[in-house]
Amino acid sequence: MSIHPDVVRLGDKDALVAAVAERFIATVTAAQAARGFASVVLTGGSNGVALLEALAKDSGDIDWASVDIYFGDDRFVPADHPDRNAGQAYTALLEHVAVSPGRVFEMAPSDGEFGDDIDAAAADYARRLADRAGDGESVPQFDLHLLGMGGEGHINSLFPHSDATSESQAAVVAVRNSPKPPPGRITLTLPAIARSREVWFLVSGAEKAEAVAAGVGGADPMDWPCAGAHGTEETVWFVDRFAAGNLP
Numbered sequence: 001m002s003i004h005p006d007v008v009r010l011g012d013k014d015a016l017v018a019a020v021a022e023r024f025i026a027t028v029t030a031a032q033a034a035r036g037f038a039s040v041v042l043t044g045g046s047n048g049v050a051l052l053e054a055l056a057k058d059s060g061d062i063d064w065a066s067v068d069i070y071f072g073d074d075r076f077v078p079a080d081h082p083d084r085n086a087g088q089a090y091t092a093l094l095e096h097v098a099v100s101p102g103r104v105f106e107m108a109p110s111d112g113e114f115g116d117d118i119d120a121a122a123a124d125y126a127r128r129l130a131d132r133a134g135d136g137e138s139v140p141q142f143d144l145h146l147l148g149m150g151g152e153g154h155i156n157s158l159f160p161h162s163d164a165t166s167e168s169q170a171a172v173v174a175v176r177n178s179p180k181p182p183p184g185r186i187t188l189t190l191p192a193i194a195r196s197r198e199v200w201f202l203v204s205g206a207e208k209a210e211a212v213a214a215g216v217g218g219a220d221p222m223d224w225p226c227a228g229a230h231g232t233e234e235t236v237w238f239v240d241r242f243a244a245g246n247l248p
Contacts, residue, residue: 005235022229027061044085052092073156076184103124145196157187199231213246
């Protein structure tokens with residue numbers, strides 16, 4: 001596991017998004033060349049959406065029909081709610097490329113087949129991950145897991161000192177008391193993230209500098225959840241000069 005992360009410093013958010021888009025194309029096409037398909041976990045947030053918008057304009061030689069697309073977390077709100085990560089991903093990218101609908105794995109919304117039963121919705125996503133993984137595994141081996149981060153170090157919907165962050169077995173859990181609205185969410189856990197070959201953080205802004213330093217420096221994940229996310233091959237922090245302000 002890649003415990004010691006790489007840090008890629010960029011001048012500003014635009015440069016960060018451009019650098020990540022270029023490397024995203026290279027990583028996904030390399031995975032497809034090696035295994036015939038690629039498996040990617042998307043993230044929300046301003047940088048995550050900006051990346052998807054950039055890829056909609058130019059995604060190089062990616063064969064989108066051979067990409068499995070997952071989500072690190074989503075808000076448990078109606079399907080047409082503007083805060084849904086899945087909806088934002090479709091608007092920014094997925095409506096503009098030739099994805100295979102059966103290879104896009106969304107988390108159930110609160111008006112979906114499970115209604116307002118968030119536990120059932122989380123269990124369904126866990127089952128779908130396990131079905132896709134096969135061989136008795138609970139999670140596929142993702143080629144790439146993208147992560148945004150909050151100023152307190154939260155990733156996906158894993159917040160400091162929360163039950164979801166301390167989860168050591170389940171791949172997917174329901175979150176009922178998110179300190180950031182809405183309170184109901186479904187999220188992949190740290191053990192699920194650990195099934196990723198590469199984990200990339202996309203972070204900009206001076207308000208994130210303390211969390212970046214904690215995550216890069218290997219702080220306690222219960223205090224700074226970002227510190228608990230590592231890829232098996234690479235862990236990369238893409239940060240602008242403001243987010244990098246507390247680094248050596």
